[in-house]
Amino acid sequence: MANLVKVKINGQEFEAEKGTLLIEAARQNGIEIPAFCYYEGYSLQAACRMCLVEVEGTPKLQVGCTLPVDVNRDGSPMVVHTESETVKSARKGTLELLLTNHPLDCPVCDKGGECELQDMVFKYGAGESRYSETKVHTPEKQWSPVVFFDAPRCILCYRCVRACNEGMGVGALGIGNRGVIAEIIPNKHDHLECDECGSCIDICPVGALTSGTYRYQTRPWEMNHVGTVCTHCGDGCKTTLGVRDGEIMRGNNRDRSGINDEFLCVKGRYAFDFVNHPDRLQSPMLKNASGGHDPISWSQALDMVAKKFSEVKARNGKFGIIGSNHTTNEENYFLQKFARQGLGTKNIDHHRTGDLATLFDALSGKNDTLASVGDLYTAKAVLVVGNDLSQQHPLLANQIRANFRHHAAHIYTVTTGEVREDKQSIAKVRVKQGGELAGVESLREQLKAEASLVILFGDSVQGDSLRKLVAFGDSLGIPVKYIGLVDYSNSRGAFDMGIIPRDGGLSREQMLAATDLDVLWVVGANPLKSATLASNAFVVVSEMFMTETAKRADLILPAASAYEKSGTVTNVTGEVQKLKPAAKVMGTKTDLEIAGSIAKEMGLNLGIWLPDKMLEEIRSTVHGYNVPMPILSTGGAAPTQPLNGRVAALPGTIASSGDTLFTSGTLGRYSKMLNSVMEAPGALYGGNK
Amino acid sequence: MTFSPQLEERFAKMLQAYPEGKKRSAVVPMLIYAQDETGAVTPELIEEVAKRCEVTPLQVDEVVGYYSMLHRKPQGKFHVQVCTSISCMLVGGTELYDQACKKLGVGHKQTTADGVFSLEEVECMGACSWAPCVEVNYDYHHNVSPEKFDALIDGLRKAQ
Numbered sequence: 001m002a003n004l005v006k007v008k009i010n011g012q013e014f015e016a017e018k019g020t021l022l023i024e025a026a027r028q029n030g031i032e033i034p035a036f037c038y039y040e041g042y043s044l045q046a047a048c049r050m051c052l053v054e055v056e057g058t059p060k061l062q063v064g065c066t067l068p069v070d071v072n073r074d075g076s077p078m079v080v081h082t083e084s085e086t087v088k089s090a091r092k093g094t095l096e097l098l099l100t101n102h103p104l105d106c107p108v109c110d111k112g113g114e115c116e117l118q119d120m121v122f123k124y125g126a127g128e129s130r131y132s133e134t135k136v137h138t139p140e141k142q143w144s145p146v147v148f149f150d151a152p153r154c155i156l157c158y159r160c161v162r163a164c165n166e167g168m169g170v171g172a173l174g175i176g177n178r179g180v181i182a183e184i185i186p187n188k189h190d191h192l193e194c195d196e197c198g199s200c201i202d203i204c205p206v207g208a209l210t211s212g213t214y215r216y217q218t219r220p221w222e223m224n225h226v227g228t229v230c231t232h233c234g235d236g237c238k239t240t241l242g243v244r245d246g247e248i249m250r251g252n253n254r255d256r257s258g259i260n261d262e263f264l265c266v267k268g269r270y271a272f273d274f275v276n277h278p279d280r281l282q283s284p285m286l287k288n289a290s291g292g293h294d295p296i297s298w299s300q301a302l303d304m305v306a307k308k309f310s311e312v313k314a315r316n317g318k319f320g321i322i323g324s325n326h327t328t329n330e331e332n333y334f335l336q337k338f339a340r341q342g343l344g345t346k347n348i349d350h351h352r353t354g355d356l357a358t359l360f361d362a363l364s365g366k367n368d369t370l371a372s373v374g375d376l377y378t379a380k381a382v383l384v385v386g387n388d389l390s391q392q393h394p395l396l397a398n399q400i401r402a403n404f405r406h407h408a409a410h411i412y413t414v415t416t417g418e419v420r421e422d423k424q425s426i427a428k429v430r431v432k433q434g435g436e437l438a439g440v441e442s443l444r445e446q447l448k449a450e451a452s453l454v455i456l457f458g459d460s461v462q463g464d465s466l467r468k469l470v471a472f473g474d475s476l477g478i479p480v481k482y483i484g485l486v487d488y489s490n491s492r493g494a495f496d497m498g499i500i501p502r503d504g505g506l507s508r509e510q511m512l513a514a515t516d517l518d519v520l521w522v523v524g525a526n527p528l529k530s531a532t533l534a535s536n537a538f539v540v541v542s543e544m545f546m547t548e549t550a551k552r553a554d555l556i557l558p559a560a561s562a563y564e565k566s567g568t569v570t571n572v573t574g575e576v577q578k579l580k581p582a583a584k585v586m587g588t589k590t591d592l593e594i595a596g597s598i599a600k601e602m603g604l605n606l607g608i609w610l611p612d613k614m615l616e617e618i619r620s621t622v623h624g625y626n627v628p629m630p631i632l633s634t635g636g637a638a639p640t641q642p643l644n645g646r647v648a649a650l651p652g653t654i655a656s657s658g659d660t661l662f663t664s665g666t667l668g669r670y671s672k673m674l675n676s677v678m679e680a681p682g683a684l685y686g687g688n689k
Numbered sequence: 690m691t692f693s694p695q696l697e698e699r700f701a702k703m704l705q706a707y708p709e710g711k712k713r714s715a716v717v718p719m720l721i722y723a724q725d726e727t728g729a730v731t732p733e734l735i736e737e738v739a740k741r742c743e744v745t746p747l748q749v750d751e752v753v754g755y756y757s758m759l760h761r762k763p764q765g766k767f768h769v770q771v772c773t774s775i776s777c778m779l780v781g782g783t784e785l786y787d788q789a790c791k792k793l794g795v796g797h798k799q800t801t802a803d804g805v806f807s808l809e810e811v812e813c814m815g816a817c818s819w820a821p822c823v824e825v826n827y828d829y830h831h832n833v834s835p836e837k838f839d840a841l842i843d844g845l846r847k848a849q
Contacts, residue, residue, distance in 0.1 A: 171747060
């Protein structure tokens, strides 16, 4: 750190960089200066007056959140008191004013127990009020299925306004009127049209903004908080699920425990409700004569699968296995081991949404060429090619916005339509699908002048054009890192664990088209949604819901969701994180347990199939996955090492699912909250403005 | 939305008066001049100003809600503003306002049925030396006695 100056806070001398805000300098040294409106990462508001401090030599109290640390004119350090009697009485006065119209309905308020205003009044007093006037009251408003607003509780700290404007880049909230009738207003007069991300609700220090799913459901202290990884898109946000009696009540990341800090989109915060959807499959089902399904017991089902698999294996029949984008690394690893060692088949694939094989191959022999989520926040320049990030990769979009806000990063976009990043970009290029490379080429001179670059690209850049993109990156003469965008929570893991038709195996499409397939085993995927099965294969499906594929199945095995199991997942940038079980749905088993049980029934020896044992095996055998356990087990994101070797091309097609901010494949169809917002199902490229 | 050529010219000049990327600064003057011409700040006007100043309609809406001189509903042809802040109050401002209510038959922020007059009780207009003060549209009337007020209103009614 350059230019350190001394500052004396509450009698202790500290060093801080000149110009640091006093509130930050104090926090860095473990001294909390209370504030409602000040929020790290957002613009300064200086509206709440809670952070007043006494600075010696200054007659009046100073606002700690806007006061830069500096030495006095005579060179002596600034002397600050943050908890003197004068300061305490000023804060008490501020609180008394804030409580003038704030209803004391804490016993029924969602925020009760974790309310910052409550905590401050508890600390500084203002238990009695000198105001006897009737409180101004206005009725509560509903702005969307997700967001409710109770104006009297609002203390006008502007946190939500800034979070929406600066953080999300949406700007759906503002302040209407002034004085005592001033209140937060939504962008569409009586309702919101926005990302429905709920960050306004999370950031609200009081109970003014409340969430449609969580309101009046429980008290905060009745829940256990389980930090796990969101199962919707590939960004790998940590979501802390509030669980009461085995039921998920809410999702947030207030504890800033993940790579996403506090960020979550509508899916991470609200779309956990598929877990308890009444259509969840809770018993194995066998196809009956009329084409429907009848429930059978797990032991009957496992026995039946094992017999069928053994019989087909014995006569050298043809297996096809389609794995999932959502299951854990451990499950994926075990599944491919099951396929290759247990069944002796190479026909294993999953719905690939990005061309990772070509990317890794093109990057082989190069070091430090894969960007992490963190890199997007620090990169000097970012180039987005062929993807609507704010719809498909909300966390990555958020990182880029924050990078622009805090570091004035240079953003370039080459897309087929309008994207939110355009607003921050220094150059935007509109291209037709397939014209991405020409668009990128047109930015050559500008990009060459950058110190370093991160390139993100979607599924429209694959195969040859991806090789050309990497060659373009090489030709710039600056350090370039890449993010190959893949859609789902463990798309990257499915690829890395080997759920791919390498060494001559059949691709997903080839399996479906093969007329001589004997067994099709589908784990957490829905290939028959958009394709038909050419053969009369015996179909085994492990699924959460009665999907198009499950309907065709001869045997359905009810699977647990990611929120109900342990294991690890790898996000789009190759960072591995641990899942923690939050809920339990009766009758279901994890895919690891299902595959393990089938192996046991078949008498196969595929090793111990506990998640921890499986992870040990992955760490010692899968290239790049020797990740540090301390990071993983403390809930961190452990970066995988790049493959750095040649990767053979794979058969089959690669296509993004085209999911938006408001859709999430099969899971999205069963999330009531996700489907209830009026923006759903959303649209890519400028669809949600 | 289009405005008169004179106003368009004024807006064009106005947008150049601020530094690059600071078109937002033109929101307040643009609203007030447009209101003079169109009679009120309508949702269409908010959209238009937002477009021209490169901000969101919500950001313009915030400004409209904040400033009491911006009206969402059309005012009367003559917008009568009576000051009841301290200097005016001490020399009969409050009584003058009561009289205005009676004379015009409307209350605070209301318009007469024929649309000729609207009334507003306002805070200090900076004319304390000549209190009580009444402002009609942009014209100040100083030392307004009850008689003078009646004469003023009658005169305006005839003149319209």
